[in-house]
Amino acid sequence: MIDGFQHLPGYLPPDRQREWLLLVQAVLVKAPFYRPSMPKSGRPFSILMSNCGDLGWVSDKVGGYRYQPMHPETGEPWPRMPQAFLDLWSKVAGFAAPPQACLINLYTSGTKMGSHVDADEAEMNAPVVSVSLGDEAVFHVGGHRRGDPKARVILRSGDVAVLGGAARRAYHGIDRIVPGSSDLLDGGGRLNLTFRRVTVL
Ligand code: MD6
Numbered sequence: 001m002i003d004g005f006q007h008l009p010g011y012l013p014p015d016r017q018r019e020w021l022l023l024v025q026a027v028l029v030k031a032p033f034y035r036p037s038m039p040k041s042g043r044p045f046s047i048l049m050s051n052c053g054d055l056g057w058v059s060d061k062v063g064g065y066r067y068q069p070m071h072p073e074t075g076e077p078w079p080r081m082p083q084a085f086l087d088l089w090s091k092v093a094g095f096a097a098p099p100q101a102c103l104i105n106l107y108t109s110g111t112k113m114g115s116h117v118d119a120d121e122a123e124m125n126a127p128v129v130s131v132s133l134g135d136e137a138v139f140h141v142g143g144h145r146r147g148d149p150k151a152r153v154i155l156r157s158g159d160v161a162v163l164g165g166a167a168r169r170a171y172h173g174i175d176r177i178v179p180g181s182s183d184l185l186d187g188g189g190r191l192n193l194t195f196r197r198v199t200v201l
């Protein structure tokens, strides 16, 4: 496994997972899920996204991958990041400044996320912290080249993963989710939250 990848299984116990789910649902009332699309081709993503925090990650055909302070469809600023989210970052990120962006991804059965490097942030010294809620996902993490060998890790509800150090620039993605593996979300599916620093202080 590449240096700087940390998996913290069961970091959030079931009762805290339910609290986090309520916090996410409150964010989604103000900032509903939207479907991003690929730069240039305009091909729609299979997953839905929203954000909270000062900046949100968005993508569409014309503007491409970017961070912006408002929702692409409502034009409203992203909702504030709940204190519990900031607290988790403080405990696991090992980075003095708070996260600026919390990207919320929704996976339903049959959706995935292709292998990619998170590289839209100017600040590459801060880790990316991920929290999974709901159905299990088969996550892969490789090296700095797309073709490097990949390790596979099951991310379960309540798990935290940290991509720091060399792993911050590693290819990673979601091969598939495992339908019916959690009953946290009504109707199944998986929520993933990723926390990031975007700008250099
Ligand atoms: C996901 N995660 O778990 C997708 N990126 O649904 C990511 O793309 C990711 O988990 C950077 C760091 C950690 C991650």
Ligand code: FE
Residues within 6 Å of the ligand: 116, 117, 118, 172
């Ligand atoms: Fe990523």
